[in-house]
Amino acid sequence: MGSHPDIIDIGKGQPSLSLLPLAAWRTATDHCLAQGDAELLQYGADEGDAGFRHSLAQFLSRRYAMPVTAAELVVSAGVSQALDLVCTRFTRPGDTIFVEEPTYFLALEIFRDHGLQVVGIPIDGDGIRIDALQDALVHHRPAFLYTIPSFQNPTGTTMSVARREQLMAVSHTHDLLVVADEVYHLLDFGTAPPPPLAAYGQSARVLSLGSFSKICAPGVRLGWVQGAPDVLRTITKSGVVQSGGGLNPFVSGVMRSLIDLGLADAVLDGLRRVYAERSAVLCRALRERLPAVTFVEPAGGYFVWAQLPAARTAAECLPVAMAGGVAVHLGTRFSSGGGFAQHMRLSFAHYDAPALEEGVRRLAHALAESTAV
Ligand SMILES: Cc1ncc(COP(=O)(O)O)c(C=O)c1O
Numbered sequence: 001m002g003s004h005p006d007i008i009d010i011g012k013g014q015p016s017l018s019l020l021p022l023a024a025w026r027t028a029t030d031h032c033l034a035q036g037d038a039e040l041l042q043y044g045a046d047e048g049d050a051g052f053r054h055s056l057a058q059f060l061s062r063r064y065a066m067p068v069t070a071a072e073l074v075v076s077a078g079v080s081q082a083l084d085l086v087c088t089r090f091t092r093p094g095d096t097i098f099v100e101e102p103t104y105f106l107a108l109e110i111f112r113d114h115g116l117q118v119v120g121i122p123i124d125g126d127g128i129r130i131d132a133l134q135d136a137l138v139h140h141r142p143a144f145l146y147t148i149p150s151f152q153n154p155t156g157t158t159m160s161v162a163r164r165e166q167l168m169a170v171s172h173t174h175d176l177l178v179v180a181d182e183v184y185h186l187l188d189f190g191t192a193p194p195p196p197l198a199a200y201g202q203s204a205r206v207l208s209l210g211s212f213s214k215i216c217a218p219g220v221r222l223g224w225v226q227g228a229p230d231v232l233r234t235i236t237k238s239g240v241v242q243s244g245g246g247l248n249p250f251v252s253g254v255m256r257s258l259i260d261l262g263l264a265d266a267v268l269d270g271l272r273r274v275y276a277e278r279s280a281v282l283c284r285a286l287r288e289r290l291p292a293v294t295f296v297e298p299a300g301g302y303f304v305w306a307q308l309p310a311a312r313t314a315a316e317c318l319p320v321a322m323a324g325g326v327a328v329h330l331g332t333r334f335s336s337g338g339g340f341a342q343h344m345r346l347s348f349a350h351y352d353a354p355a356l357e358e359g360v361r362r363l364a365h366a367l368a369e370s371t372a373v
Pocket residue numbers: 013077078079080081104148153181183210211212213218223
């Protein structure tokens with residue numbers, strides 16, 4: 001089967017180039033450099049640039065609608081880098097960790113890099129299943145639990161308040177470190193999810209990892225870790241942070257200007273509007289053209305987790321789909337145990353409405369064809 005010259009990869013979880021805020025970034029860079037502060041080009045503090053952490057705390061207090069202080073924040077180079085750092089500082093090769101089943105496939109790669117044994121805990125429509133977590137804790141003593149509480153990748157699921165509270169109770173009882181990846185938290189389409197897990201974490205056993213990748217631009221490689229100051233100290237004592245003098249002081253300075261000028265809010269609200277529209281287009285197209293495929297319409301984030309009718313696997317349909325000019329991410333990539341063969345992850349972040357409609361048209365055609373073969 002030949003490959004199609006102009007493939008629409010509706011699996012791809014990246015923003016369209018047209019959504020990246022080049023003009024705002026230029027304004028913020030000019031504003032930042034005009035202050036003539038050479039400190040931005042110097043090694044910085046272990047926990048990150050103080051001015052940026054102050055502006056970030058104000059931004060998060062406003063956007064999370066809860067108080068966040070600079071003392072709870074350490075600067076990272078994005079969630080991926082923060083996850084790597086958490087593994088370095090809180091695990092040893094051979095340790096067990098828990099993840100949601102399914103979960104973000106590239107986090108699984110980071111955990112593999114650190115030689116960790118991964119145990120999947122199933123989720124349902126309210127997030128991680130506490131009964132399954134408690135069962136797993138009978139057999140394992142994990143170094144941490146990795147969860148994506150809001151608009152999860154790949155399912156779009158948001159953990160309910162009750163589950164968040166139950167999870168925190170289990171964390172307290174079992175002294176279980178919870179690493180929450182909050183990368184999609186601020187991308188709601190109108191109704192905010194419950195507060196990030198750090199808000200529930202008086203127990204000092206929660207780290208909430210945030211990032212500007214999804215709410216501004218992935219290329220800036222800037223994020224934060226939110227947690228209790230003594231847990232954060234374990235992170236800032238890392239060799240990489242100490243030797244490098246914190247992470248990304250220059251980009252932090254530009255982001256501080258972006259926040260202080262009100263541009264970060266404008267960029268984020270623009271993205272939320274576009275993604276809400278595109279999500280509606282993708283879901284409508286799926287309902288119209290692929291009525292046998294089931295999914296829950298997301299309330300935020302990037303993804304639709306779609307399930308094929310019984311007896312069809314996404315892997316057997318993919319070659320026909322690709323020959324017909326459309327690609328998806330196979331559900332099995334998101335499983336720590338080879339599950340979800342009938343699922344595919346679709347994203348509305350990368351393509352505009354006409355391309356999403358065309359992608360679904362091609363997918364419907366390919367699925368009809370692959371039944372026939
Ligand atoms: C759940 C999740 N975590 C982390 C990342 C990567 O985040 P960052 O760009 O901040 O490293 C992604 C990107 O797709 C993601 O989906």
